[in-house]
Amino acid sequence: MVHTRLFLRLVRGRTVYECTICCDKKDAGADLVIQQPPTLECNHDREACDDCLKNMFEVAIQGGRLQDLICPDTECKRPIPKGRIKQLVSETCYKQ
Numbered sequence: 001m002v003h004t005r006l007f008l009r010l011v012r013g014r015t016v017y018e019c020t021i022c023c024d025k026k027d028a029g030a031d032l033v034i035q036q037p038p039t040l041e042c043n044h045d046r047e048a049c050d051d052c053l054k055n056m057f058e059v060a061i062q063g064g065r066l067q068d069l070i071c072p073d074t075e076c077k078r079p080i081p082k083g084r085i086k087q088l089v090s091e092t093c094y095k096q
């Protein structure tokens, strides 16, 4: 439940999210950038960690599937801004 998670987050005063891809619990601490979902238009909590996003996007770029550069949230699927992709994937991969 998104609302419960938001509530708990406020109560605890810290940000821990569980990556839905690798199931790791990530403590974002006070870092607001790390807490953000992949796109500015996302209206959901952070759900995938940077490592998983990086893997996803690198595989998509290497496979020439640029249409797969989207938010991994199943109900969101918004396109990821180029700047964000550039931050995540390695430089050699981005240039392809």
Ligand SMILES: [Zn+2]
Pocket (backbone or CB within 6 Å): 019, 020, 021, 022, 023, 024, 048, 049, 050, 051, 052
């Ligand atoms: Zn992950």
Ligand SMILES: [Zn+2]
Pocket (backbone or CB within 6 Å): 037, 038, 039, 041, 042, 043, 044, 071, 072, 073, 076, 077, 078
């Ligand atoms: Zn999203």
